[in-house]
Amino acid sequence: MTQNPVKLADEVVIDRDDLQQILDVLESDGYQTIGPVIREGVMVYGELKTVFDLPVGWTDEQGPGSYRLKKSDTPTLFGYVVGAQSWKKYLYPSVSRLWRSEREGNGFSVIEEKDQFPAYAFFGARSCEISAISIQDRVFNNDKYSDYNYNEIRRKSFIVAVNCTKPAGTCFCASMDTGPKAFAGFDIALTELLTNKRHFFIAEAGSDRGASVLSRVTFRPVTKDDKALALGVHQAALRQMVRRLNTSNLAAIFSDHFDHPQWEKVSGRCLTCGNCTMVCPTCFCHTIEDKTALDGLYAERWRKWDSCFTKDFSYIHGGSIRASEKSRYRQWLTHKLVTWVEQFGTLGCVGCGRCITWCPVGIDITEEASVIMQAPDGVSPSI
Amino acid sequence: MATKKRPKLAVWKFASCDGCQLSLLDCEDELLAVAREIEVAYFPEGFREVIKGPYDISLVEGSITTAHDAERIHKVRRMSKTVIAIGACATSGGIQALRNFKDVKEFARYVYPRPEYISTLSKSTPLSDHINVDYELRGCPISKVQLIETVSAFLNSRKPNVPSHSVCMECKRKGNICVMVAKGIPCLGPVTHAGCDALCPTYNRGCYACFGPKESPNTGSLSRWLGERSGMKDKDIMRSFRGINAYAEPFRKESEAHE
Known part of the structure; x- marks a missing residue:
């Protein structure tokens, strides 16, 4: 029996045992599939060959400054949410060589990089992460600037979203309108459903490419009951999300409370280690390093992830203009929540909670922002 | 190449374990390239030949722990255009600076049968406490990648990529x-x-x-x-x-x- 082809926006049901077929079709289409895998006891994004490479039966517990993988009592494939790494690891690698050059007389010639960028399939991207990718799209591909490497990788990439069924303790995507259910930007979106008798996925085609992949796997039509089950799971995920960021008055953080005493307070805790920016899926800052051969006949230019928490980041002639820890924390938070909007027309935060979980001392952006948004105790807001 | 005037390099040792200066020999693959660009003029641990100063670059390993060394480091400074302190001893006083928290005489009494032969300062201190240091490479031992990078930056008149972040x-x-x-x-x-x-x-x-x-x-x-x-x-x-x-x-x- 041949199946009817899946069309854009169609939903179909794929059994747990048939999910491997998606990976197989992606492989035959030439994609290198990347997804969550466990390496040395932690979840990272890495190459995914079979569904057995996924963290089957694992869940995560996250809190400020704390992340633990735990065995769960269900054989779910996606029973955890986001880890330290994000897809920017692939779209915008932490270290990359931009070009090389050779000395020619008094000048030099440039040897362009001719990287062959792989076509990645990101398998298991969460809604907040897809929002983060769309934010980085605006950073790396806008009216003024276009980053060739990023856009080449991005253009070719295929996204299989997974709708979150259980938020972590540090998630706050609901208040940022970025999740927990994927709403755009995917080729296929999966909702994992597990009952006493059945383990299956509802797959939604988000693009023609996605529909084409789904058309080539074993599926059955989605029923009313399946949809009701999925709706229940999505609503439960939303209900369980306790953390939120109040976005009603974010501008005040910058415009009215630039000298709020909380900045000083949080800088007493902040390690300026840069972890929050490294794990942030929207942070895009980088530094450029030139390397020279000892004989000066050859040089390379490299790009590396950088962070606004280093002094070098704001170094101009004579010194760093953000010498104090306070000014560096303030720069980061105000950029994420206020000035990013002016720059890119969107907030720089998607509520994934990584900066809270992976801060070695558990500083919580939602708490800091909510304190700084309010006028300090006993002080009326400045005009 | 033979006619090119190469900068003269000296390697000095103060109170230390030699691990950092060995990083220079440990450069292996890059060592020949280094020797082509730099005249290793004074490096007792690597070469028997000694070429007199002044020197363009001095790599200085070790901390200052004796009155004699406290004087000697000034001589090194005087005969070097650029002084690069290499390693934890030279940049912070090293592991031997643990003495700084205690009474060194008491240590000497426990360790040596004739403590009166020991002539040492009460504290182990970094070079920067004694002389003006142009550059510091951290580590125990230093990273040979950073060493080569610093030498390369020196030769090409640029700032070394040695970030001080976390x-x-x-x-x-x-x-x-x-x-x-x-x-x-x-x-x-x-x-x-x-x-x-x-x-x-x-x-x-x-x-x-x-x-x-x-x-x-x-x-x-x-x-x-x-x-x-x-x-x-x-x-x-x-x-x-x-x-x-x-x-x-x-x-x-x-x-x-x-x-």
Whole structure:
């Protein structure tokens, strides 16, 4: 029996045992599939060959400054949410060589990089992460600037979203309108459903490419009951999300409370280690390093992830203009929540909670922002 | 190539284990290229030949622990255009600076059968306490990558790429997952100067701060967290800061706060 082809926006049901077929079709289409895998006891994004490479039966517990993988009592494939790494690891690698050059007389010639960028399939991207990718799209591909490497990788990439069924303790995507259910930007979106008798996925085609992949796997039509089950799971995920960021008055953080005493307070805790920016899926800052051969006949230019928490980041002639820890924390938070909007027309935060979980001392952006948004105790807001 | 005037390099040793200057010999693949561009004029550990100063670059290993060395370092400074302090001893006083927290005479009494033969200063101090140092390379031992980079930068008249940010950034760029957050392993990475390419965390161990304090190290906040969340006792926090770079000021102050 041949199946009817899946069309854009169609939903179909794929059994747990048939999910491997998606990976197989992606492989035959030439994609290198990347997804969550466990390496040395932690979840990272890495190459995914079979569904057995996924963290089957694992869940995560996250809190400020704390992340633990735990065995769960269900054989779910996606029973955890986001880890330290994000897809920017692939779209915008932490270290990359931009070009090389050779000395020619008094000048030099440039040897362009001719990287062959792989076509990645990101398998298991969460809604907040897809929002983060769309934010980085605006950073790396806008009216003024276009980053060739990023856009080449991005253009070719295929996204299989997974709708979150259980938020972590540090998630706050609901208040940022970025999740927990994927709403755009995917080729296929999966909702994992597990009952006493059945383990299956509802797959939604988000693009023609996605529909084409789904058309080539074993599926059955989605029923009313399946949809009701999925709706229940999505609503439960939303209900369980306790953390939120109040976005009603974010501008005040910058415009009215630039000298709020909380900045000083949080800088007493902040390690300026840069972890929050490294794990942030929207942070895009980088530094450029030139390397020279000892004989000066050859040089390379490299790009590396950088962070606004280093002094070098704001170094101009004579010194760093953000010498104090306070000014560096303030720069980061105000950029994420206020000035990013002016720059890119969107907030720089998607509520994934990584900066809270992976801060070695558990500083919580939602708490800091909510304190700084309010006028300090006993002080009326400045005009 | 033979007619090119090469800068003269000298390598000096003060109180140290020789590990850092051995990093120069350890350069192996790059060693011939280094020798082509630089005249190794004084390096007793590597070459018998001694070419007289002055020198363009002096790599100086070790801390100042005797009155004799306190004078000798000034001579090195006088005959060197550029002085680069290499390693934890030269930049912070090294592991031997543990004596600075105690009475050195008492140590001498315990260790030596004839302590009166020992002539030493009460403190082990970094070069920068004695002379003007042009550049510092951290580490115990230094990173040969940073050494070559610094020499290359010197030869090409550019600033070396030796960032003073945290080890955490090296971890994250490598794709390491934080041992502290994911496994509860105490780690000094957030207050430690980068340069080792996050060696220990890459092998699932906490950072021991071999490269000393980073720029703006918030040791107080890290200590509070280690105490409250990891249940570390004061004496253990004190010891974790009292290691290879014990006398680097931010670490010294932090360890003293937990005495």
